[in-house]
Amino acid sequence: MNDNYVSISIRTAGHCFANANYVTKGDKKRKIRFEATWAIIKHPSRGKILFDTGYTHRFHRATKYFPNSIYAMLTKVEIELSQEAKMQINPDEVSHVILSHLHADHVGGLIDFPNANCWASEKCLNQFQKTPKWRGFAKGLLHELFPEKWIKNCKTFESCNSIIHEILGKGYDLFGDNSIVMYPLPGHAAGQFGALVQTKNGPIFLVADAFWDMRAITHKMGPDPIVRLFFDNWKDYNTTLNKLRKFHKAHPTVPLLATHCPKTVEMIYSPKTI
Numbered sequence: 001m002n003d004n005y006v007s008i009s010i011r012t013a014g015h016c017f018a019n020a021n022y023v024t025k026g027d028k029k030r031k032i033r034f035e036a037t038w039a040i041i042k043h044p045s046r047g048k049i050l051f052d053t054g055y056t057h058r059f060h061r062a063t064k065y066f067p068n069s070i071y072a073m074l075t076k077v078e079i080e081l082s083q084e085a086k087m088q089i090n091p092d093e094v095s096h097v098i099l100s101h102l103h104a105d106h107v108g109g110l111i112d113f114p115n116a117n118c119w120a121s122e123k124c125l126n127q128f129q130k131t132p133k134w135r136g137f138a139k140g141l142l143h144e145l146f147p148e149k150w151i152k153n154c155k156t157f158e159s160c161n162s163i164i165h166e167i168l169g170k171g172y173d174l175f176g177d178n179s180i181v182m183y184p185l186p187g188h189a190a191g192q193f194g195a196l197v198q199t200k201n202g203p204i205f206l207v208a209d210a211f212w213d214m215r216a217i218t219h220k221m222g223p224d225p226i227v228r229l230f231f232d233n234w235k236d237y238n239t240t241l242n243k244l245r246k247f248h249k250a251h252p253t254v255p256l257l258a259t260h261c262p263k264t265v266e267m268i269y270s271p272k273t274i
């Protein structure tokens, strides 16, 4: 029996605006708010763990000048200091930060948690290393948001024991106790992973940007293909979507929480204490 259950609290730090008709093909043309959600996971022996970090004010500083300013032009970001991850949880209490992928709305707070172990996929690290700073914005990477030498200190999911899931394929058991297992969800960004976590009330799958709106899973209503311009691999994205549709069909009670999905936003601060 597994008694390494974790508890989870969904938070948000900043938001940007997206075109509804791009997020879900066929939706009315209007701007919708894209919350940059992240999660605090409390593990019985490993302490407090962050899954992504949301935005920080550093996004504005990092995108002040050309060419990074193009990123800010395409993505209008609003962030209040009181919302930043470090204001919602004491950095000294955070033992691990899991990065689903390296886009600015996921890694924005990383620098504020210098004592935590950072985790990412090998592909994310490789892409970061081979992308020169000046070209990073084109891949959604802002080198200014990363601590110095973070690559050297970052642990990879692939260094953990692997587990095979009948639908999700090969996953990596972060702490060897099945409490947090990382599965690849490629397509949106190079090396994106999601976290299947075990809570007392059942599993929850944090799927990052594998989709933006749950209707992509339940109603096959995915984004407009125009967004492929900003994606790493459109074919992989659709393969990942199909995998998640299959997972949802087989496990309809397991919540799939995507970073910007309205269903995830509904869960912000629930439960209130962690």
Ligand SMILES: [Zn+2]
Residues within 6 Å of the ligand: 101, 103, 188, 189, 209
């Ligand atoms: Zn992203």
